[in-house]
């Protein structure tokens with residue numbers, strides 16, 4: 545059995561920094577130089593390193609680093625039929641989300657064999673004794689770069705088409721023993737100026753988790769981390785209290801990069817839910833010191849009870865340079881220890 549969680553448990557949002565050698569391996573895979581055994585070994589080794597970094601840093605609830613995924617949601621496209629890759633709208637110049645390939649619907653979308661997250665979880669479960677969490681893209685997130693052309697009148701209808709597959713993935717995750725499942729719904733503008741409401745997000749969230757028990761469900765709402773660039777207005781005010789319609793036990797929200805803005809609203813917004821608060825900025829090359837992190841935690845505790853507070857980076861760490869990602873995890877854990885000592889009077 546995994547160990548009991550301490551006060552102010554530390555965790556991650558999902559993805560972790562890639563080791564440098566994975567870029568070379570990806571290149572060889574794309575050129576057809578790897579067989580299936582080489583590929584499996586490479587991905588397993590990458591997950592092993594992500595587990596090791598989190599364990600050595602002292603993170604309490606770890607992920608598999610999403611090492612088998614490429615891109616936040618784009619990497620699932622090859623598991624979905626009914627889509628056609630029409631390329632990126634822009635291919636030259638500064639980085640932006642318009643440089644990602646767009647997929648147009650050519651008929652009904654189907655996911656015949658799942659999106660692979662159960663298999664990711666099973667490897668993680670079998671290779672650590674730590675409590676684990678797994679992140680699943682929400683129905684809106686998964687459609688971020690899909691453009692409804694055939695069969696769907698708009699993105700909301702297209703997003704609903706993915707709910708049965710996500711629901712099935714989540715049921716199988718729970719059956720495989722997942723205890724923390726997070727659904728990611730960043731405020732992604734998507735292809736064109738799609739408009740979606742908190743009600744759209746919560747309705748899909750609730751349908752995805754319906755009937756599953758014995759799991760702590762979290763909803764991660766962030767402002768995007770495309771190559772360290774955010775792509776939405778950085779305020780939660782338009783989303784709460786409506787987001788509370790989601791039957792989420794926890795909300796995973798970003799605060800570090802927003803200099804802790806809106807923490808005074810937490811007592812109204814999350815009076816009966818857990819908060820997993822982002823206290824490390826994944827979009828900043830600067831490494832927070834443990835004292836920086838401790839200051840952010842102390843600020844949160846003025847507005848939110850320690851008993852319902854978890855700590856994490858703001859978002860996935862896929863875009864952080866690996867050695868700096870490790871340093872940021874170290875500071876997260878040390879910052880939490882400082883405040884834990886202040887609250888309990890004893891070291892852990």
Ligand SMILES: [Zn+2]
Pocket residue numbers: 557730764765766767768769858859860
């Ligand atoms: Zn995020």
